[in-house]
Amino acid sequence: MKYYIIAGEASGDLHASNLMKELNVQDSEADFRFWGGDLMQAQGGQMVKHYRETAFMGFLTVLKNLGKIKANFALCEKDVLNFRPDVLILVDYPGFNLRMAKFAKKHGIRVHYYISPKIWAWKEGRVKKIKAYVDRMFTIFPFETEFYQKHNYEVSFGGNPLLDAIENRLNKEEVFPDFIKRNKLSEKPIVALLAGSRKQEIERVLPVMLECVDSFPEHQFVVAAAPSITQEFYASVVGELKVEFVYGQTYDLLQQADAAVVTSGTATLETALLRIPQVVCYLTGGGRLLFAIGKRLLKVKYISLVNLVMDKLIVKELIQQTCNREMISEELNRILFDKEYRSEMLYNYQLLHEKLGGAGASARFAKMIYEDLQR
Template identity: 35%
Template sequence: MRPPRIVMVAGEASGDIHGAALARALRQLAPEAEISGLGGPSMAAAGVDLLCAYDELAVVGVAEVLPKLGHILAVMAQLKGHLGRVRPDLVILIDFPDFNFRIGRAAKKLGLKVLYYISPQLWAWRRGRARQMARFVDALTCVFPFEEAFFRRIAPDLPVSFVGHPLLDRPPDPEADEPLPGGRDAQWVGLLPGSRMSEISRLAPLMMAAARIMAAQRPELRFVLPLAPGLDRRRVTPFWAGAPEGLLILDGQAERVMRQARALVVASGTATLQAALAKAPMVVVYKTGKLSYHLGRALIKVDHIAMPNLIFGGGLLTELIQDQATPQAVAAETLAILGDAERRQAILEGLELVRGRLGQPGANQRVARLAMDLIEGNAH
């Protein structure tokens, strides 16, 4: 028998990381598996044969998508052609719904099996799409505890299971405890403006301005920015203009910053959950284009956008979104975390509760086993 053929599709940095971990888990069960598809440097390092990289695909909002639509459609056509030539035993889609729904439908037309890993956040908006998924998805795996019940209620024909969150499987960074410059007593504030250029262009200048305000009020504070993997320093450096004196830029090392900073300012997204697991008090910020924001605001059905808040069930963390995200507000909320011991302790206790609700480690192994069952025809 030939080795199993698997095509994986991840369209942004967080999906690339999860895809890489899943690829390694799959190889433990099927060492000869031929895994190809769309991803980034982490998946490539895990032995995935990349047909193309996800560069320039990870954009947010209607206005941001339009200038890159031609490239997105070209990559989509390339992937669809690859599916037709390779005829994989399984297609694994990782989040990225606007792109992956089209790939999933194309795969189903070819008679291919589809596993959706890291379910799209349809509970937040466009809930009716859950029923669309039932037409092309053979198995959906959820990584947040409330998602399974949502999908069972909205799309009862969709096979769904909660597998726990893969961040619980990530091995600790051996350098995370290496003290940042200045030693353990340095008062660091971490700035995490996201992994997409569209996020960085809006959020990095906001964070720089907020940091200058904080530095004026608390001169002992120092600021550190862990640059997301895969970003080109030359392209993002202009967004640090106006940074407070002594801003430290690190390549990666987000876990190190999260574990050692006294407070964080974080772009809404996967980083908020990583910071929650690191027990890092934070302020969550987000900005997008005006058109995209108003369209999204009309559709979004949840009261919070930060995942730790959604898991906690309330406003554990301050969220400053769109017009609320001013340098003055970001600085004030961050300084409040630094200066209010009771508030800080309440956040830490809430983050511990969030961690407990994410299930048990082993998500990648559970998804890999389900993938092999689908390939072998043993899934129920």
């Protein structure tokens, strides 16, 4: 079978690569062409564009890059028609992928959506486009299945592929002394800082995270640096503040950390599945007015996936005005030194793990996709 896959960011690259690995098991003649990243490239096939060239976040950034975005659409449409895949597999990234779903449907190409856009939180009206253009939706959270049932659209839940990524991670057995030696870090216990993978969010949230460093002199603060972001960019954001960096080793870093300060998103779930106590930070651009408008449009009670899946407050969420030095320091102090508070969070992490269905999701999804195409 011929598979055309579109992933627009680092998390999409991770999940799509694991899906490709399992599709190769199901289909010995699998032929991949894709938009993605290095992890997908490692599974074989032909990469058309790296997500570094296609990730545009925020209204102003999109506006400034309209020419590039239009050119990317034109290139993708032409490339899909030339490749003529048996299926177009879309991985999250809704701004781009929903338009490609419409295009593929118009040209008689089967469309699978792997990892639903977060329309349950924002822009619920997009469900109409999904029902019109997507032949089959694969969901990774139980609450997503419930959301689509409400809209009379059948979806397939197969568990969460993050469990596979974490279970199969490199350096899984590495111990703290080896990790700090390999990365030239001190012997102090680690607080991991996960500030995202996009420049705009890093610029907003990392300086605020770093304001609490001086309050914890017995710990070293280490940033999980995104491979797509240059050292020069991080240096311009951090300035003279004392902080260390490790590139492309988020799981390795979390595994060795005592606690983590995490920007909202997939990273909150990864941190929880690795059993690391965390505090979640969220800052938007555009000031209080824009945030107030956005808050009224949100359809969910929580911003972190951990709390959303469990449908209760498991990890503290510090949003906008509450995302400041005092509040981050206070919560970090609790998850580091309050044994009862820390134990309760870890217990809820175990319940979260069980609720997500266990390992093997990537293989289950690959089997569903291949069997659907055979039919």
